[in-house]
Amino acid sequence: MINVPFFLPTYLGNDLQDALTGYDMGNMRSRVYAGRTEEWLSKLMQPRLCKLTQSCTQSLELAALILGIKPGDEVIMPSFAFMSMGNAFALRGAKLVFVDIRPDTLNIDETKIEAAITDKTKVILTLNYAGVGCNYDAILPIAAKHNLTVVEDNAHGIMGKYKDKYLGSFGHISTLSFDFLKNITCGEGGAIFINDDKLAAPLRLAYEFGTNRHDFYEGKTPFYEWKGLGTNGYLSDISAAVLYRQLQNAEQITSAFKNKWKLYYNNLQPLQNAGMLSLPTVPPDCYHTAHNFYVITKSTAQRQELIDYLKQQGIQATFHYHPLHSSEFGLKAGVFSGQDEHTTRCAQQLVRLPLFYSLSEGDVELVCRKVYDFFGIAFKP
Numbered sequence: 001m002i003n004v005p006f007f008l009p010t011y012l013g014n015d016l017q018d019a020l021t022g023y024d025m026g027n028m029r030s031r032v033y034a035g036r037t038e039e040w041l042s043k044l045m046q047p048r049l050c051k052l053t054q055s056c057t058q059s060l061e062l063a064a065l066i067l068g069i070k071p072g073d074e075v076i077m078p079s080f081a082f083m084s085m086g087n088a089f090a091l092r093g094a095k096l097v098f099v100d101i102r103p104d105t106l107n108i109d110e111t112k113i114e115a116a117i118t119d120k121t122k123v124i125l126t127l128n129y130a131g132v133g134c135n136y137d138a139i140l141p142i143a144a145k146h147n148l149t150v151v152e153d154n155a156h157g158i159m160g161k162y163k164d165k166y167l168g169s170f171g172h173i174s175t176l177s178f179d180f181l182k183n184i185t186c187g188e189g190g191a192i193f194i195n196d197d198k199l200a201a202p203l204r205l206a207y208e209f210g211t212n213r214h215d216f217y218e219g220k221t222p223f224y225e226w227k228g229l230g231t232n233g234y235l236s237d238i239s240a241a242v243l244y245r246q247l248q249n250a251e252q253i254t255s256a257f258k259n260k261w262k263l264y265y266n267n268l269q270p271l272q273n274a275g276m277l278s279l280p281t282v283p284p285d286c287y288h289t290a291h292n293f294y295v296i297t298k299s300t301a302q303r304q305e306l307i308d309y310l311k312q313q314g315i316q317a318t319f320h321y322h323p324l325h326s327s328e329f330g331l332k333a334g335v336f337s338g339q340d341e342h343t344t345r346c347a348q349q350l351v352r353l354p355l356f357y358s359l360s361e362g363d364v365e366l367v368c369r370k371v372y373d374f375f376g377i378a379f380k381p
């Protein structure tokens with residue numbers, strides 16, 4: 001009986017015991033592991049400031065808050081994206097302006113951004129889909145020319161690079177997710193990175209309930225008080241301890257994902273060559289994270305047939321984002337700029353195949369064999 005789940009959380013074997021044995025609950029307030037984790041991430045990505053958060057969603061909400069987004073402001077973003085990206089800015093009253101994606105990487109099409117800019121545009125919000133970097137060589141100069149802030153949602157992209165620089169270091173602000181579906185996880189968790197000096201103080205304030213508590217801890221003020229809008233950004237130190245353990249194995253975890261991704265790619269390439277489906281593209285200047293493996297089928301009907309067929313065979317495969325611009329709320333929160341050449345088509349024809357840390361190479365071959373069976377073609381590994 002075949003049973004290949006779509007995803008299982010990354011688990012190295014003894015994560016909880018290794019992370020928490022000897023954990024000093026009495027010293028929890030010192031946030032020892034959160035501090036170590038922030039240091040680890042800072043060493044990797046070299047931001048001005050890195051803070052762990054409770055989720056990538058919270059990081060995005062903090063980004064919109066510290067940028068002072070207000071009703072009437074416009075935010076340019078892809079529609080093939082997670083709703084937290086839209087929510088964070090819509091919560092502050094912004095209008096979302098959706099731009100088409102590139103058909104090769106499914107990232108925002110950098111050539112279509114400029115046409116979407118108006119005098120109300122404040123932010124370009126990018127997503128490094130599946131851990132493949134956007135074309136920042138094109139996006140950053142557009143942002144600079146129009147005085148816009150780039151917020152980089154790097155939920156899928158920890159350890160990924162664009163032109164030898166880690167993803168998450170391109171936006172003025174970037175975010176990470178450590179929820180249970182991400183390559184590296186502590187169940188729920190996130191991080192926010194500030195790469196622009198002038199946003200560091202606003203983040204410290206917003207992160208600590210809208211107070212100057214950071215200055216108080218540093219002995220710069222005799223007491224702290226409510227200074228502005230903010231939240232409780234702290235990730236539990238217990239979660240941080242689990243996260244720290246996984247991060248220390250980040251290279252090995254990423255290689256495990258990438259090896260399985262490559263195996264899928266090599267096995268399925270003949271189907272692409274035969275014109276049966278399309279495989280993901282990783283541009284040569286991108287070092288990706290293999291956060292997911294997807295194929296693009298020829299039609300929405302065929303996508304559903306493939307998902308159903310794999311399900312009958314005991315294999316869980318699934319679709320991904322429903323385009324935000326045609327979602328019930330997206331229709332109210334934003335508009336599509338220009339032509340939707342690829343967003344809806346790719347979203348409706350995309351199937352994600354099982355890919356997770358403990359997936360065996362044998363199971364990858366099994367899934368490939370079943371995909372070949374679906375197309376009625378013999379699989380020759």
Ligand SMILES: Cc1ncc(COP(=O)(O)O)c(C=O)c1O
Pocket residue numbers: 054055056057058081082084085127153155156176177178179181189190
């Ligand atoms: C691109 C993207 N951004 C943000 C999020 C939200 O992450 P979190 O669950 O940490 O809030 C997700 C979750 O899957 C995501 O895929």
